[in-house]
Amino acid sequence: MxxxxxxxxxxxxxxxxxxxxxxxxxxxxxxxxxxxxxxxxxxxxxxxxxxxxxxxxxxxxxxxxxxxxxxxxxxxxxxxxxxxxxxxxxxxxxxxxxxxxxxxxxxxxxxxxxxxxxxxxxxxxxxxxxxxxxxxxxxxxxxxxxxxxxxxxxxxxxxxxxxxxxxxxxxxxxxxxxxxxxxxxxxxxxxxxxxxxxxxxxxxxxxxxxxxxxxxxxxGETIHNRCPRRYFYDQGIFATEIGQKECLYRVGCKGPVTYADCPIRRWNDRYNWPIGCNTPCIGCTEPGYPDLMSPFTAHLPDISLPGGTKVTTDSVGLGVLGLTTAAIVGHVSASLYTGRIQRNMLKSTVRGKHRFTLKKAKTFHRYRVKKS
Missing domain, CATH: 3.40.50.700 (NADH:ubiquinone oxidoreductase-like, 20kDa subunit)
Known part of the structure; x- marks a missing residue:
């Protein structure tokens, strides 16, 4: 017993x-x-x-x-x-x-x-x-x-x-x-x-x-740490579109900033999971999801590092992955705590509305001029 x-x-x-x-x-x-x-x-x-x-x-x-x-x-x-x-x-x-x-x-x-x-x-x-x-x-x-x-x-x-x-x-x-x-x-x-x-x-x-x-x-660990495609990431070999077998980081995978054990636990009675289906992780376990992780298929932006330097995420792999991933995590955490994400979304939406309204106004003005 x-x-x-x-x-x-x-x-x-x-x-x-x-x-x-x-x-x-x-x-x-x-x-x-x-x-x-x-x-x-x-x-x-x-x-x-x-x-x-x-x-x-x-x-x-x-x-x-x-x-x-x-x-x-x-x-x-x-x-x-x-x-x-x-x-x-x-x-x-x-x-x-x-x-x-x-x-x-x-x-x-x-x-x-x-x-x-x-x-x-x-x-x-x-x-x-x-x-x-x-x-x-x-x-x-x-x-x-x-x-x-x-x-x-x-x-x-x-x-x-x-x-x-x-x-x-x-x-x-x-x-x-x-x-x-x-x-x-x-x-x-x-x-x-x-x-x-x-x-x-x-x-x-x-x-x-x-x-x-x-x-x-x-x-306790990121999706990225346990991902079976980590080899491709470390070698700088990235998929260019969804459905390919290489690392999906460049087509929007949020695995480097997402904490969960999906790679070893998987879904549907352990048969599969998003990356196993050749689609990016969308970071659904993280605070700030879905706004922080959207668009799901968009590559993460450039990351500002301490000291005012900036590292482009295109250089991830082949020597800089540890520093860049740490910077991404820091950027996400800082944005969550300061509310920067919501403010940036608000600003971008307002700017987008302004551009859209201005474009409509100009189109309407040209239409009126042409008609008269």
Missing amino acids: LDRREFIKLIVKGAILGNFYKLITPPLAQAVTAGDVKKLPVVMIETGTCTGDSISFDNIWTPTFSDILSNILDWRYDWSMNQAQGDAVYQVLQDTYTKMPYEYVLLVQGAMIRSDAGHYDHVAYEQGKLTTGIDLVRRFGLKAKYVVAIGSCAAYGGPVSGYPNPTRATGVQNILPERRVINVSGCPAHPDWIMGTLLHLALYGEPELEKYGRPKMFY
Whole structure:
């Protein structure tokens, strides 16, 4: 019989190496039988979302979603998964809040919608009134044992917060500053990232997090570091268009600034991933996605280095890759913290509108002159 320590080591090894499907099922069954795994109460609240992370999680290969619900998690509330409805399911939600304070895990999927005091996003009907996503997440988040934001929308705002962001969408951490939010980003998040984080919470507690609140065991290295096409990058051999087999950096790959283990974990039961399909990484796990990474197929701009020098990204490879990649990461981080990205987008949009309006005016003037 596998003891608890061996089981935990196996779980963590499976999470890190990306081989849940080979390691988890037999020892999980033994651990459950031995009583080593206590089911973790989970409440899922969906806010400004497309439900893509639920669909991704539902497609987990091993353990199966049935295994998860039967043996690992006490999945108490999720409006996409609940069989009950109305007062019956709402009572389960309330019982979790009142009878299990600081025991349950709050999973949040979707961005926090702040415009109009959150009334663009109603998630419950309580005592004759509609409840906003912000209100419910804050209430349950303050009494949760752990708060986990799954998907880039919940983690950092994601596509919902894209420019010009009329709903003032943002990530969970910004509306729950009192709590340390664990961010499992991705568009959508890989099912192993979600399940691996929950397993770690159930067995070990909070995992080690990096500076953006993501578990290091999944987001500890860049796509670029583990990419099977790294050889081409180092040799300066780049694809000139999407679909080619060489390094895709020149056609927009954001792998050098994107932290995730997609190259070893892959998708669709470990069969493929974007670069395996000859398309660039679009950086969906990063803060600032999608605005920061757009256009997805555009080559990264020149990078300003300390001391006022500038290195063109065309010189990447053959000796300067370490310096240039570090500069790109620094540029991205600095832009995020200073808000420069949003301001630059605003300026470029205004300039674009001005040029467009001026062009229309000149065309209209020429038309009037010609007609008269």
